[in-house]
Amino acid sequence: MRIDVVTLFPGMFEGVLRESILRIAQEKGLVEINLVNLRDFSTDKHHKVDAPPYGGGPGMVIMADPVFRAVERLRDQGRENAELVLLSPIGTRLTQRLARRLARASNLILLCGHYEAFDERVVEGLRPLEVSIGDFVLTGGEIPAMVLIDCVVRLVPGVLGAAESLAEESFAEDRLEYPHYTRPQVYRGMAVPEVLLSGHHAEIEKWRREQAEKRTRERRPDLVNPEGKE
Ligand SMILES: C[S@@+](CC[C@H](N)C(=O)[O-])C[C@H]1O[C@@H](n2cnc3c(N)ncnc32)[C@H](O)[C@@H]1O
Numbered sequence: 001m002r003i004d005v006v007t008l009f010p011g012m013f014e015g016v017l018r019e020s021i022l023r024i025a026q027e028k029g030l031v032e033i034n035l036v037n038l039r040d041f042s043t044d045k046h047h048k049v050d051a052p053p054y055g056g057g058p059g060m061v062i063m064a065d066p067v068f069r070a071v072e073r074l075r076d077q078g079r080e081n082a083e084l085v086l087l088s089p090i091g092t093r094l095t096q097r098l099a100r101r102l103a104r105a106s107n108l109i110l111l112c113g114h115y116e117a118f119d120e121r122v123v124e125g126l127r128p129l130e131v132s133i134g135d136f137v138l139t140g141g142e143i144p145a146m147v148l149i150d151c152v153v154r155l156v157p158g159v160l161g162a163a164e165s166l167a168e169e170s171f172a173e174d175r176l177e178y179p180h181y182t183r184p185q186v187y188r189g190m191a192v193p194e195v196l197l198s199g200h201h202a203e204i205e206k207w208r209r210e211q212a213e214k215r216t217r218e219r220r221p222d223l224v225n226p227e228g229k230e
Contacts, residue, residue, distance in 0.1 A: 010035040059116030082107035087141030091130030096171035103155035112141030178208040
């Protein structure tokens with residue numbers, strides 16, 4: 001998979017892309033992540049990419065032209081079939097299901113906003129999939145893009161070692177994961193459930209399934225109730 005990230009702040013990605021699973025996925029050659037500085041596509045001599053909103057009001061708006069030029073350059077470089085994603089608080093909510101869909105793409109282009117918004121003609125003309133990471137407003141699309149990259153990349157086949165660790169994770173089957181315990185057996189008076197020490201695999205599996213279902217019912221009834229599902 002190849003991911004191109006169009007951003008005004010490429011430096012924000014450095015630590016995140018150089019650590020843990022994202023570093024390993026890139027080292028294994030399973031994912032290539034390319035940071036594209038939107039300012040490089042400004043035709044202004046000061047590399048400006050934003051301007052005040054028509055109609056007045058606070059803040060600045062990212063002009064359409066540098067964004068079109070950046071996306072067209074990437075498409076000319078062979079990413080003409082890339083899935084174009086624009087990070088936006090008014091977008092479709094990022095879920096594990098959407099992450100699974102995006103993980104099947106061979107190319108993603110992520111557009112990170114900043115300031116008030118993108119000029120709406122970016123949406124009208126480029127028809128990106130607008131994706132939100134939740135009902136709150138962040139300063140820019142960089143952190144949402146990192147969230148999306150992290151949850152998509154760990155679903156790319158071969159990125160995680162044990163395939164079963166993915167199958168049992170929260171949301172894999174519209175339910176939350178069961179609780180985990182490790183050494184010691186008793187910690188500050190709290191004991192590990194007996195069944196986990198029994199060595200009886202069928203019983204352990206049954207307990208875990210029950211715990212996962214109980215947690216899901218208690219904490220996320222919307223996942224159980226089909227009405228609540230997206
Ligand atoms: C300060 S926000 C703009 C908020 C916008 N004026 C509004 O009220 O909806 C700047 C940029 O951050 C990104 N952003 C902020 N919150 C986000 C969220 N919850 N999900 C995805 N992107 C977000 C978007 O790229 C957005 O263009």
